[in-house]
Amino acid sequence: MKMNELKLVYFSPTGATRKAVMETARGIDLRSVSFDFSVYREKRPALKFAHDDFALFGIPVYYGRVPALFMEYLENISGNNTPAALIATYGCREYDDALLELKTEVERRGFKVIGAAAFPAEHSIVPTIGSRRPNKADMKTISEYGIELNRILRKEDSFGHINIEIPGNTPYKKYGKNVLFPKADSGSCTLCGSCAKVCPAGAIPLKEPKKTVTSKCIGCMKCVRVCKQKARSVNSLKMSIAERKLKKICQSDKKAEVFL
Ligand SMILES: Cc1cc2nc3c(=O)[nH]c(=O)nc-3n(C[C@H](O)[C@H](O)[C@H](O)COP(=O)(O)O)c2cc1C
Incomplete structure (x- = not known):
């Protein structure tokens, strides 16, 4: 089918999802436009995609689910039988x-899912888990995913007959509650505000960047990563409990999975 434009719609506080989205997009022979929801926007933009656009949605998994914040953006995005x-x-x-x-949510909003993939990555809370992933082998799988999607787009005249099976259960897993709130250390914080500017949840007041509004913070750790002074961190006791728990249940050798 002759396609118009590739729309990249993603949420990626610490960059792994963005990397996978961009590598996939490299294989797709279309001009692309990005909608990056990793930076706070007070107004959720209303986006309508055409039937000859191709949308690539990217998310990090939070508590076995789609991040709640991304779902808020998705509410205002619609397709017109858009692959x-x-x-x-x-x-x-x-x-x-x-x-x-x-898949269920984007199809409810007028999209037709023709491919899906799950890629193991560095754990954004405990980066020693899955460290340096996506690795070279993952990147190859990610790149092949893009090439295969491109082939399907070129080959098919319509996508209605495509029905990909994706693992998962309903009712969905119960959404977890964040208890890891990064705060700034008074000594090293220079009040530069870079954390406040990039917080996807708007949880750090620009005028008082040492603070975190815990009712808004989603624990994505973006502020910890961007702080050049390394002034932001989670309470060390809470962090070591989380780390111990996660190290027991995560396996750094998970395989990339593609569903086409
Ligand atoms: C609040 C939160 C919840 C998470 N929940 C899960 C999870 O349920 N399963 C998992 O394997 N990883 C989980 N992770 C790790 C992220 O899914 C993973 O590091 C992801 O690649 C981060 O993407 P990003 O770099 O694009 O932000 C979680 C991370 C955070 C911050």
């Missing part, structure tokens, strides 16, 4: 119901 592909990156525990949930 779409999905990417979920996860921190080597499990992706549980996240891909199934994403």
Whole structure:
């Protein structure tokens, strides 16, 4: 089918999902436009995609689900029988119901899912889990995923008959509650505000960047990663408990999975 434009719609606080989305997009022979929801937007933009657009949705798995914040953006996005592909990156525990949930939600909004993939990545809370993933072999699988999607887009005249099976269960896993709130250390914080500017949840006041509004914080760890002074961190006791728990249930040798 003759296609118009590739729409990249993603949420990627610590960059792994973005990397997978961009590598996949490299294989797709279309001009692309990005909608990156990893930076806070007070207004959720209303986006309408055409039947000859191709949408690539990318999310990190949070608590085995689609991040709640991304779901808020998705509410305002609609397709017109628009073909779409999905990417979920996860921190080597499990992706549980996240891909199934994403497929169900985008199809409810007028998209037709023709491909989906789950890629293990460095764990954004404990980066020693799955460290340096996606690795070379993962990147090859990711790149082949893009090439295969491109082939399907070129080959098919319509996508209605495509029905891909994705693992997952309903009712979906219960959404977890964040208890890891990064805060700034008074000594090293220079009040530069770079954490506040990039927080996807708007949880750090620009005028008081040492603070975190815990009712808004989603624990994505973006502020910890961007702080050049390394001033932001989670309470060390809470972090070591989380680390111990995660190290027991994550396996750094998880395989990339593609569903076409
Ligand atoms: C709040 C939160 C919940 C998470 N839940 C899961 C999970 O259920 N399973 C898993 O394997 N990884 C989980 N992770 C790890 C992320 O899915 C993973 O690191 C992802 O690649 C991060 O993507 P990003 O770099 O694009 O932000 C979680 C991370 C955070 C911050």
